[in-house]
Amino acid sequence: MEMVSRQPHQPDVGAYMSELGRRARIASRVMARMDTAAKDAALAAIANALENASQHLLAENRRDLDAGERNGLDAALLDRLALTDQRVRTMAEGLRQLMAHADPVGEITELKERPSGIQVGKMRVPLGVIGIIYESRPNVTADAAGLCLKSGNAAILRGGSEAICSNGAIATCIRMGLSAAGLPADAIQVVEITDRAVVGELVRMKEHIDVIVPRGGKGLIGRISQEALVPVIKHLDGVCHVYIDDRANVEKAMKIAFNAKTQRYGTCNTMETLLVARGMTEQVLPRLANMYREVGVELRGCPNTRALIPEIAVASDEDWSTEYLAPILAIRVIDTLDQAIEHIHAYGSGHTDAIVTEDLTRARRFLREVDSSSVMVNASTRFADGYEYGLGAEIGISTDKLHARGPVGLEGLTSQKFIVLGDGHIRE
Amino acid sequence: MEMVSRQPHQPDVGAYMSELGRRARIASRVMARMDTAAKDAALAAIANALENASQHLLAENRRDLDAGERNGLDAALLDRLALTDQRVRTMAEGLRQLMAHADPVGEITELKERPSGIQVGKMRVPLGVIGIIYESRPNVTADAAGLCLKSGNAAILRGGSEAICSNGAIATCIRMGLSAAGLPADAIQVVEITDRAVVGELVRMKEHIDVIVPRGGKGLIGRISQEALVPVIKHLDGVCHVYIDDRANVEKAMKIAFNAKTQRYGTCNTMETLLVARGMTEQVLPRLANMYREVGVELRGCPNTRALIPEIAVASDEDWSTEYLAPILAIRVIDTLDQAIEHIHAYGSGHTDAIVTEDLTRARRFLREVDSSSVMVNASTRFADGYEYGLGAEIGISTDKLHARGPVGLEGLTSQKFIVLGDGHIRE
Numbered sequence: 001m002e003m004v005s006r007q008p009h010q011p012d013v014g015a016y017m018s019e020l021g022r023r024a025r026i027a028s029r030v031m032a033r034m035d036t037a038a039k040d041a042a043l044a045a046i047a048n049a050l051e052n053a054s055q056h057l058l059a060e061n062r063r064d065l066d067a068g069e070r071n072g073l074d075a076a077l078l079d080r081l082a083l084t085d086q087r088v089r090t091m092a093e094g095l096r097q098l099m100a101h102a103d104p105v106g107e108i109t110e111l112k113e114r115p116s117g118i119q120v121g122k123m124r125v126p127l128g129v130i131g132i133i134y135e136s137r138p139n140v141t142a143d144a145a146g147l148c149l150k151s152g153n154a155a156i157l158r159g160g161s162e163a164i165c166s167n168g169a170i171a172t173c174i175r176m177g178l179s180a181a182g183l184p185a186d187a188i189q190v191v192e193i194t195d196r197a198v199v200g201e202l203v204r205m206k207e208h209i210d211v212i213v214p215r216g217g218k219g220l221i222g223r224i225s226q227e228a229l230v231p232v233i234k235h236l237d238g239v240c241h242v243y244i245d246d247r248a249n250v251e252k253a254m255k256i257a258f259n260a261k262t263q264r265y266g267t268c269n270t271m272e273t274l275l276v277a278r279g280m281t282e283q284v285l286p287r288l289a290n291m292y293r294e295v296g297v298e299l300r301g302c303p304n305t306r307a308l309i310p311e312i313a314v315a316s317d318e319d320w321s322t323e324y325l326a327p328i329l330a331i332r333v334i335d336t337l338d339q340a341i342e343h344i345h346a347y348g349s350g351h352t353d354a355i356v357t358e359d360l361t362r363a364r365r366f367l368r369e370v371d372s373s374s375v376m377v378n379a380s381t382r383f384a385d386g387y388e389y390g391l392g393a394e395i396g397i398s399t400d401k402l403h404a405r406g407p408v409g410l411e412g413l414t415s416q417k418f419i420v421l422g423d424g425h426i427r428e
Numbered sequence: 429m430e431m432v433s434r435q436p437h438q439p440d441v442g443a444y445m446s447e448l449g450r451r452a453r454i455a456s457r458v459m460a461r462m463d464t465a466a467k468d469a470a471l472a473a474i475a476n477a478l479e480n481a482s483q484h485l486l487a488e489n490r491r492d493l494d495a496g497e498r499n500g501l502d503a504a505l506l507d508r509l510a511l512t513d514q515r516v517r518t519m520a521e522g523l524r525q526l527m528a529h530a531d532p533v534g535e536i537t538e539l540k541e542r543p544s545g546i547q548v549g550k551m552r553v554p555l556g557v558i559g560i561i562y563e564s565r566p567n568v569t570a571d572a573a574g575l576c577l578k579s580g581n582a583a584i585l586r587g588g589s590e591a592i593c594s595n596g597a598i599a600t601c602i603r604m605g606l607s608a609a610g611l612p613a614d615a616i617q618v619v620e621i622t623d624r625a626v627v628g629e630l631v632r633m634k635e636h637i638d639v640i641v642p643r644g645g646k647g648l649i650g651r652i653s654q655e656a657l658v659p660v661i662k663h664l665d666g667v668c669h670v671y672i673d674d675r676a677n678v679e680k681a682m683k684i685a686f687n688a689k690t691q692r693y694g695t696c697n698t699m700e701t702l703l704v705a706r707g708m709t710e711q712v713l714p715r716l717a718n719m720y721r722e723v724g725v726e727l728r729g730c731p732n733t734r735a736l737i738p739e740i741a742v743a744s745d746e747d748w749s750t751e752y753l754a755p756i757l758a759i760r761v762i763d764t765l766d767q768a769i770e771h772i773h774a775y776g777s778g779h780t781d782a783i784v785t786e787d788l789t790r791a792r793r794f795l796r797e798v799d800s801s802s803v804m805v806n807a808s809t810r811f812a813d814g815y816e817y818g819l820g821a822e823i824g825i826s827t828d829k830l831h832a833r834g835p836v837g838l839e840g841l842t843s844q845k846f847i848v849l850g851d852g853h854i855r856e
Contacts, residue, residue, distance in 0.1 A: 029773065033797050106796065112818060118807050120817045123795065127829055210829050231659070231830050252852030259854035345457065354848075367551065367847050368534065369461050379546050379850025388855070389548045389846065390540060401555055401638055402659050403830040406846040418817065418834040419795050420782075422807025424680030426687035427816070 021208025028154035046177030047092035126152035161194035203228035237349035238268030245357035246279030304333035373406035449636025456582035474605030475520035554580035556638035579841035589622035631656035665777035666696030673785035674707030732761035801834035
């Protein structure tokens with residue numbers, strides 16, 4: 001197996017990347033025709049290779065950690081970067097779980113006979129070559145490789161430069177596993193140079209790459225969206241709302257509002273603004289305020305909220321559109337369902353929004369009219385997640401409307417083409 | 429009803445367009461919750477308004493035709509621009525046919541109960557605001573308006589400047605019909621200024637527009653793709669192939685190869701290159717050459733083709749990747765199915781490709797491996813069309829892989845969001 005080797009001197013980035021792209025395109029043609037058994041065998045072989053190479057992975061990871069410490073990376077970043085025996089086993093386990101998932105490729109649906117006599121249907125097929133751009137966690141290398149492989153795609157993975165040695169070692173395991181299962185080693189390529197120009201090249205290689213999936217902070221995603229010529233499946237803000245309707249069950253409302261804010265603070269599906277119908281404020285707000293106070297959540301409210309809980313700060317207009325990712329919550333009292341929906345459309349990010357109500361008509365209206373990737377009735381926004389939805393692992397959560405919306409699993413990495421079956425049919 | 433009026437002096441284009449966008453976004457919220465009956469009533473009312481205004485439409489169209497003649501438009505362009513009583517009736521009929529089509533909006537699929545107890549499914553919803561950019565045919569104004577309306581979207585339509593009076597008159601009928609049915613008149617807005625900067629503004633209004641659908645030549649689509657910040661559903665070349673396998677039925681092969689080339693020359697789903705397996709050349713090529721010669725199709729061939737029909741020109745490398753849109757056909761002799769698929773991937777445009785074979789294994793491989801928006805077995809490429817596929821009218825044919833691929837009908841103008849139904853469920 002010939003491979004693109006790590007270069008001590010940075011080569012011409014454009015030439016290097018387009019060679020990766022050319023090889024990925026060729027490998028993608030082979031991947032598209034691989035059956036499920038072959039892909040599952042490769043997943044198993046990669047999982048074994050990772051576990052067998054565990055000591056080597058930790059040693060390479062140690063080099064990244066040492067360099068990170070020298071470069072003054074903060075403790076949180078170093079923790080995300082670190083591999084342990086357990087984390088290596090978790091990567092391997094993730095790949096094995098993908099084997100149990102249904103292969104989306106090849107499914108034929110909606111096959112119908114037309115008046116002309118032809119049969120027309122749709123066949124699910126891989127997208128082709130997927131470019132993944134991510135930050136410091138090395139486990140993404142194995143997770144993303146597994147998702148792309150199972151969905152029949154080739155992939156070019158570009159991780160953070162601070163994880164370059166770890167990712168290189170993981171890439172070697174992936175190539176070994178692919179080869180052992182008779183799949184092309186070029187199907188999953190990891191970019192092994194750290195030049196910053198790599199990202200710019202990757203997102204502009206329209207001839208070699210079919211879609212870019214960035215995983216990272218807003219800064220990274222914003223820059224990629226601006227520069228990309230290749231379509232991007234992107235995940236922007238999660239400014240998520242829970243609306244407690246005046247026909248809500250109070251106990252359900254308390255549980256959901258508490259869980260949606262406090263189960264984890266740093267996730268994109270955490271509630272950032274609580275909307276409360278005027279008729280529910282007295283039953284709900286003082287009790288909720290106590291519950292939040294006990295766990296250290298800072299509250300900011302509209303004037304009507306502060307009339308009931310005067311000790312909290314005033315919520316500014318900026319609060320309504322802020323993704324805190326922290327133990328802070330904005331609260332607004334609302335007059336009608338229409339006003340709640342208007343607030344969500346005006347200030348939300350189209351990620352995940354929930355209503356708590358026992359009123360069927362209002363639940364149906366909220367489901368239909370709220371224009372977000374996940375819309376919920378009587379459930380915590382924290383459920384917006386590939387595992388919770390049964391998609392298996394997710395490559396990300398899309399806040400775009402085209403193609404994939406919400407958590408993106410294996411199916412989001414495929415598309416559907418039309419197939420036509422005839423018996424010598426011609427158009428008259 | 430207040431309306432954005434045609435300005436004798438061109439106003440500030442940016443301000444004009446963002447006002448259209450702002451209104452479209454507001455109208456799109458109303459459209460998203462309209463039921464099928466209301467949308468169908470609007471389609472009927474617009475159809476009636478068009479027929480009732482027929483004389484006015486023809487008079488306004490006369491002004492465009494006069495201006496076109498003064499500006500030296502060629503006869504083909506003037507023909508595309510011209511309205512007649514019959515063409516007005518056809519527009520109205522197209523809208524009435526949309527009434528019979530199933531409304532894609534609101535459909536809930538894949539609703540499953542998860543181990544956590546929540547139910548998770550998908551709901552089909554409108555995309556929001558669609559920008560359509562097209563050239564001289566005024567009937568596109570009514571067709572596109574109907575498709576956007578039935579799929580619950582708002583739209584901003586920007587037709588060619590040579591049809592400005594015709595499109596303005598059609599726009600008035602659309603607004604009348606929308607208002608008569610109680611739908612917001614701003615749901616379908618036609619840009620009534622001709623400034624060329626309009627297109628640039630339209631494709632960059634990310635906050636107001638969810639997707640751009642350009643309908644027109646390669647030049648227009650290329651320019652839009654370069655400039656757009658809004659996602660574009662685009663249709664590039666149609667370099668379509670028919671591959672006659674050596675296990676083809678000869679009579680079916682002749683019929684299909686003749687029909688795919690000659691049924692119409694100027695359409696994107698017309699065959700431009702014929703691939704013939706070596707074992708079939710003697711049975712197929714001389715007879716086909718005679719049939720093509722009789723209807724005036726010019727042939728260009730590879731050396732092996734010319735060995736059998738020496739009087740034809742040599743096909744250059746450029747021929748293999750050219751969309752002739754004319755009575756010209758390139759022919760290449762092929763050794764294996766693999767070589768046929770490689771040729772299609774190397775020179776084709778991913779639009780529509782067909783195999784003629786009686787061999788099931790080869791048919792399955794071709795269907796699976798050829799990476800085009802429509803892949804066919806024993807049928808003419810000319811079937812790649814929204815009507816033939818049963819989608820009803822089409823807004824275009826997408827050669828993109830993400831979101832919509834192939835003919836784009838009502839469903840292609842919608843997306844799916846996740847819905848979650850709980851009963852006080854929280855994440856543990």
